[in-house]
Amino acid sequence: MxxxxxxxxxxxxxxxxxxxxxxxxxxxxxxxxxxxxxxxxxxxxxxxxxxxxxxxxxxxxxxxxxxxxxxxxxxxxxxxxxxxxxxxxxxxxxxxxxxxxxxxxxxxxxxxxxxxxxxxxxxxxxxxxxxxxxxxxxxxxxxxxxxxxxxxxxxxxxxxxxxxxxxxxxxxxxxxxxxxxxxxxxxxxxxxxxxxxxxxxxxxxxxxxxxxxxxxxxxxxxxxxxxxxxxxxxxxxxxxxxADYDAIAAKVPDNQPVPTMIGSMYQGTWYMPSGGSYVGKLLADAGASYPWSGEADTGSLELDFETVFARSGDAKIWLGDGEWKTLADITAEDGRYGQLAAVRDGQVWSNNLVIGAGGGNDYWERGVTRPDLVLGDLAAILHPEAFPGHMFAFYQQIK
CATH class of the missing domain: 3.40.50.1980 (Nitrogenase molybdenum iron protein domain)
Incomplete structure (x- = not known):
């Protein structure tokens, strides 16, 4: 699913x-x-x-x-x-x-x-x-x-x-x-x-x-x-x-976008959001850059690990979507993740900050129709100096 x-x-x-x-x-x-x-x-x-x-x-x-x-x-x-x-x-x-x-x-x-x-x-x-x-x-x-x-x-x-x-x-x-x-x-x-x-x-x-x-x-x-x-x-x-979304986007520094690793693998396939997708738009407004941001498709690309690693493996920040609690959980899921610069440097973030009593993730509930909150998290991760003291709604750093 x-x-x-x-x-x-x-x-x-x-x-x-x-x-x-x-x-x-x-x-x-x-x-x-x-x-x-x-x-x-x-x-x-x-x-x-x-x-x-x-x-x-x-x-x-x-x-x-x-x-x-x-x-x-x-x-x-x-x-x-x-x-x-x-x-x-x-x-x-x-x-x-x-x-x-x-x-x-x-x-x-x-x-x-x-x-x-x-x-x-x-x-x-x-x-x-x-x-x-x-x-x-x-x-x-x-x-x-x-x-x-x-x-x-x-x-x-x-x-x-x-x-x-x-x-x-x-x-x-x-x-x-x-x-x-x-x-x-x-x-x-x-x-x-x-x-x-x-x-x-x-x-x-x-x-x-x-x-x-x-x-x-x-x-x-x-x-x-x-x-x-x-x-x-x-x-x-x-x-x-x-208004809140536009205000956050306006505060994002307009200098060089931050190279970012996006997504994760599922059953051996890395699903990468295209630039024309919902996620691609959020990333652009947050000041992120990634090799597939120029793809106009509104869906996701199905890639293998080697392709993603070759083009994005040296990104210092990884915006993931796994259920990980620790960096050890990440490498336990797939040992190849340990080759990623963001894992070595400890700059891995996942959208699993708020999990309900039954295991539901608030990112997939409230986050879908509250893009202002999602953008605020992304902007604060990529540009912490521009968003000091940000209170995260969906993302947390995996340590």
């Missing part, structure tokens, strides 16, 4: 999770039009009233769009999974008539919003719910052990969030019985999804990992907000992430 994800340029751990809607755990509070209740439900429908007065606008995300009508919006994911055909979802305000549409939208799922329950297909959805103060709508996760967020783990421990694919197999019977408002995928396909659709469970694809721009991935908070009715808050959340 890890090899497949890295080869596609994915920087997330796909762990299905379910979203719950706007229940008693929080006030949905979309900007209300006349004739709406507190959570945004319409009490007196008027076809001339705009029930979506606050619109999200997209600056960096390329893999989804939002089109607004007066009583509904059309949320479209261009590529719901690799090479998948576009999928559209019609989101209509609760209390308004279910839209009767024709053409391409005739068979699109109709989803009443704000939603009140959600099953989620990836731990990367969880920070979006936390940032929008919507953890109360989460009712299902695919693998409870993969969750790092304390707020979500507390809900799991309290029995408010169930596990629906702990063995890797989606329990369709349980999902149909529980009937969440939405099951959100992690950007992959599964035969079980069609079974759920046939049973009347709306399946919504979240494919943020196919974005090659770090800020594009972060902007998927607006995708979640389309379902929860939090467009205004999502804009504020994203604008802050963008």
């Amino acid at each position: 890890r090899a497949r994800l890295v080869a596609l340029g994915a920087t997330l751990l796909l762990t299905p999770v379910l979203l719950a809607g706007c229940g008693d755990d929080g006030d949905s509070s979309p900007s209300a039009a006349a004739g709406t209740a507190a959570r945004g439900c319409v009490t007196s429908f008027d076809e001339n009233t705009d029930y979506f007065p606050v619109h999200s606008t997209l600056e960096h995300a390329k893999n989804f769009t939002v089109i607004y009508e007066k009583a509904y919006q059309v949320l479209t994911v261009k590529e719901p999974f690799p090479d998948g055909k576009p999928e559209s979802y019609v989101l209509y305000r609760c209390g308004t008539p279910k839209p009767e549409l024709t053409g391409d939208l005739a068979d699109a799922p109709r989803i009443k919003v704000p939603i009140e329950s959600i099953y989620s297909g990836s731990t990367t959805h969880l920070p979006l719910l936390v940032d929008l103060d919507r953890t109360g709508i989460l009712t299902g996760v695919s693998s409870a052990s993969s969750v790092v967020s304390k707020e979500i783990r507390d809900r799991i421990d309290a029995g408010k969030v169930v596990e629906y694919a702990g063995n890797g197999q989606i329990d369709t019977e349980r999902i149909v019985t529980e009937a969440p408002d939405v099951l959100m995928t992690g950007g992959t396909d599964d035969p079980a999804y069609q079974k759920l659709r046939d049973a009347g469970i709306p399946v919504v694809a979240n494919a943020e990992w196919l974005e090659s721009d770090p800020l594009g991935r972060a902007e998927w908070v607006k995708f979640m907000a389309a379902l929860t009715g939090d467009e205004e808050k999502a804009t504020k959340v994203f604008d802050q992430i963008e």
Whole structure:
């Protein structure tokens, strides 16, 4: 699984999770039009009233769009999974008539919003719910052990969030019985999804990992907000992430980039991010240089150790992604690692600083949609003089 994800340029751990809607755990509070209740439900429908007065606008995300009508919006994911055909979802305000549409939208799922329950297909959805103060709508996760967020783990421990694919197999019977408002995928396909659709469970694809721009991935908070009715808050959340990201990038010294070793091997193959990938963009903004930064592909290159060693083995800093705790763990994994200059000099860093109680890595949960925090870590490692006293979010030095 890890090899497949890295080869596609994915920087997330796909762990299905379910979203719950706007229940008693929080006030949905979309900007209300006349004739709406507190959570945004319409009490007196008027076809001339705009029930979506606050619109999200997209600056960096390329893999989804939002089109607004007066009583509904059309949320479209261009590529719901690799090479998948576009999928559209019609989101209509609760209390308004279910839209009767024709053409391409005739068979699109109709989803009443704000939603009140959600099953989620990836731990990367969880920070979006936390940032929008919507953890109360989460009712299902695919693998409870993969969750790092304390707020979500507390809900799991309290029995408010169930596990629906702990063995890797989606329990369709349980999902149909529980009937969440939405099951959100992690950007992959599964035969079980069609079974759920046939049973009347709306399946919504979240494919943020196919974005090659770090800020594009972060902007998927607006995708979640389309379902929860939090467009205004999502804009504020994203604008802050963008401002922080840009501020860090502006502080990175613009002199000679720092030669850096990137990635690690998995089952004999070294997966190297291309320059056009999500990771490649982060490295460029952090002031790192590596021999494959000029590759325009948005995924990862599959290399052997000898190729990487010949072109990058003398780099003094290694940004790895192993589960190592000590330098001895690194050479124990593969003795050839001991030939790398960064290992000899003790400048090996890995993104395993925060590991959850069940073994989940926060880098693959919170880090995917918080590129500002990732960039801050990378910049501080490569340019410590420019970022004194930096508090690391995901990376730690392996000693």
